[in-house]
Amino acid sequence: MFKLDGRIALVTGAGQNVGTGIAEALASRGARVLVNDIDEARAGAVAQRIRDSGHAADPLAFDVTDGEAVRAAIGERPVDILVNNAGNAGAETMRVAPFADTEPADWIGTLAVNLGGVMHCTHTVLPGMIERGWGRVIGIVSGAGTVGVDIGVAAYSAGKGGAAGLLRSVALEVARTGVTVNSIALGLMANTEGGDHTARLARSIPTGRLGTPADVGALCAYLASEEASWMTAQTIPLAGGAITS
Numbered sequence: 001m002f003k004l005d006g007r008i009a010l011v012t013g014a015g016q017n018v019g020t021g022i023a024e025a026l027a028s029r030g031a032r033v034l035v036n037d038i039d040e041a042r043a044g045a046v047a048q049r050i051r052d053s054g055h056a057a058d059p060l061a062f063d064v065t066d067g068e069a070v071r072a073a074i075g076e077r078p079v080d081i082l083v084n085n086a087g088n089a090g091a092e093t094m095r096v097a098p099f100a101d102t103e104p105a106d107w108i109g110t111l112a113v114n115l116g117g118v119m120h121c122t123h124t125v126l127p128g129m130i131e132r133g134w135g136r137v138i139g140i141v142s143g144a145g146t147v148g149v150d151i152g153v154a155a156y157s158a159g160k161g162g163a164a165g166l167l168r169s170v171a172l173e174v175a176r177t178g179v180t181v182n183s184i185a186l187g188l189m190a191n192t193e194g195g196d197h198t199a200r201l202a203r204s205i206p207t208g209r210l211g212t213p214a215d216v217g218a219l220c221a222y223l224a225s226e227e228a229s230w231m232t233a234q235t236i237p238l239a240g241g242a243i244t245s
Helices: 017-028 040-052 067-074 104-132 154-173 195-203 213-223
Strands: 008-011 032-037 057-061 081-084 135-142 179-186 235-238
Touching: 008 017, 017 032, 017 040, 017 081, 017 213, 032 040, 040 057, 057 067, 067 104, 081 104, 104 135, 104 154, 104 179, 135 154, 135 213, 154 179, 179 213, 213 235
Parallel strands: 008 032, 008 081, 032 057, 081 135, 135 179, 179 235
Antiparallel strands: none
């Protein structure tokens, strides 16, 4: 089950963290993965690691916020599976502050990657999927965009919520073409720092642990598979029991 042999998968923001876990999961099930990252070296390193494990991958560096760059990089490649993972603040550092203390200029980069990037990549690959009569589009969104959070990331919440809404509408538009479109609303994910901070976060989650890239990769593998052909227009919580939708 959940075999992806012969499929070409593009995972954006796959040069680290959750994106790497998704790329590895899809490759392990037979897909040839295009490893995207804004950083060419990161994309290349992950693609090489996947090849070293005996699976197929190629680096494909571009900035998802640049529509022309997206179209030029993807070109005529027949992308069967798109995972819109690139997010957070993109190449920038996210500014954490109450919305009232921010200015419109502070929102632009975050909205550009979390919503604009999803728009550019989906718009580029969708016509080919429709023409071939098969495709999978997956958005990696967040509980921040579905139920909201009060931690000073309103623009991020807006971008993720916008992406989830966009993909639901696209799903309904293409529901009879063989293309499915879904989102995964992530809860708290493990970071690389560990220590007491991670332990405190884990205690707030019903399962008692934070999410991992492998957790996300496994759900993406299902959504990308033939077995998920009746699953579309959904925003699926993946949060260890926490409420994210």
